[in-house]
Amino acid sequence: MSDEELRxxxxxxxxxxxxxxxxxxxxxxxxxxxxxxxAVFYLVPIESGLVTSFKTGTxxxxxxxxxxxxPSGFTFEKWQTAIDALLRGMGxxxxxxxxxxxxxxxxxxxxxxxxxxxxxxxxxxxxxxxLIIAGIFxxxxxxxxxxxxxxxxxxxxxxxxxxxxALGISNDYAGIVELVITHVAYGIPICTLLFRTYYKTMSEExxxxxxxxxxxxxxxxRRIVLPLSGPMFAVVLIYQFTQIWNDLLFTLVLVSxxxxxxxxxxxxxxxxxxxxxxxxFALRMAGAFFAALPTLAVYIFFGEEFAEGVAA
Numbered sequence: 001m002s003d004e005e006l007r008x009x010x011x012x013x014x015x016x017x018x019x020x021x022x023x024x025x026x027x028x029x030x031x032x033x034x035x036x037x038x039a040v041f042y043l044v045p046i047e048s049g050l051v052t053s054f055k056t057g058t059x060x061x062x063x064x065x066x067x068x069x070x071p072s073g074f075t076f077e078k079w080q081t082a083i084d085a086l087l088r089g090m091g092x093x094x095x096x097x098x099x100x101x102x103x104x105x106x107x108x109x110x111x112x113x114x115x116x117x118x119x120x121x122x123x124x125x126x127x128x129x130x131l132i133i134a135g136i137f138x139x140x141x142x143x144x145x146x147x148x149x150x151x152x153x154x155x156x157x158x159x160x161x162x163x164x165x166a167l168g169i170s171n172d173y174a175g176i177v178e179l180v181i182t183h184v185a186y187g188i189p190i191c192t193l194l195f196r197t198y199y200k201t202m203s204e205e206x207x208x209x210x211x212x213x214x215x216x217x218x219x220x221x222r223r224i225v226l227p228l229s230g231p232m233f234a235v236v237l238i239y240q241f242t243q244i245w246n247d248l249l250f251t252l253v254l255v256s257x258x259x260x261x262x263x264x265x266x267x268x269x270x271x272x273x274x275x276x277x278x279x280x281f282a283l284r285m286a287g288a289f290f291a292a293l294p295t296l297a298v299y300i301f302f303g304e305e306f307a308e309g310v311a312a
Contacts, residue, residue, distance in 0.1 A: 050289065055073055056069070060282060078282040082116070086291060089265035089269070100183035100242060100244050103184045104191050105237055107230060111188065115196055147250075167299075170261045173261070174265065191240065199225065206224065228298030230305055231305045231306075240297060252267065269287050274282075
């Protein structure tokens with residue numbers, strides 16, 4: 001081996017040692033640094049809110065926002081108060097969030113299938129798709145007045161569901177039915193768009209083979225498309241449930257008051273910890289974390305399928 005080759009090899013070894021010290025490259029170290037910063041950036045506010053929820057009023061004043069309370073400043077009272085105040089609202093929110101999420105996802109899947117797999121004129125398909133997708137761009141604020149007039153003057157669920165109120169159920173729960181229908185109507189466009197994007201990636205050969213075997217459009221959807229739609233259903237269910245659960249605007253319009261027996265959790269949470277004496281920050285933080293538990297559970301339950309659906 002020549003002297004030039006020895007010098008080249010030696011220089012390469014030195015460079016490898018400099019850029020790959022301890023098996024970690026400079027690129028990996030930079031990536032870990034960015035991830036650590038992002039973790040701190042997102043977790044510190046959560047930690048601050050969580051420790052605040054366990055502080056007494058005196059501890060909130062005497063300690064730093066991120067510092068945990070001492071033994072004398074630690075209490076579970078705020079959590080107990082928040083749970084007692086929000087438990088009824090949690091049940092009411094589930095009454096409309098779960099049906100609205102499931103119905104909009106199912107209808108969106110069927111609609112997207114009809115706009116993707118069946119063969120019909122592309123011009124007609126494009127017009128129908130355009131009309132559906134246009135619903136995504138209609139802001140909530142633009143429909144508040146006609147929405148209120150529709151439910152109060154035209155639909156009049158109080159009269160249509162009079163047989164339900166005769167069973168002893170408060171007619172305030174008509175607002176829950178109105179919320180279900182409203183969120184389904186607003187959710188179908190985005191669900192259709194997400195499912196259509198997913199269905200366009202499916203194998204055309206597989207669908208065509210099923211058709212050649214004599215499968216109808218309904219059977220193709222039931223036996224092939226629907227079983228393969230699990231990851232996208234997870235994405236849609238998480239997205240829709242989070243949007244519906246956290247929505248306050250439609251709730252304010254259709255239910256109106258937190259004293260109503262049908263008041264959802266977001267409506268009760270908006271006034272929790274507010275009084276003439278000021279804000280009870282510990283109580284508000286405890287209520288916020290308690291109200292967020294259902295959405296957290298949905299993310300955990302559908303987490304694996306969600307990641308697969310997003311990747312697809």
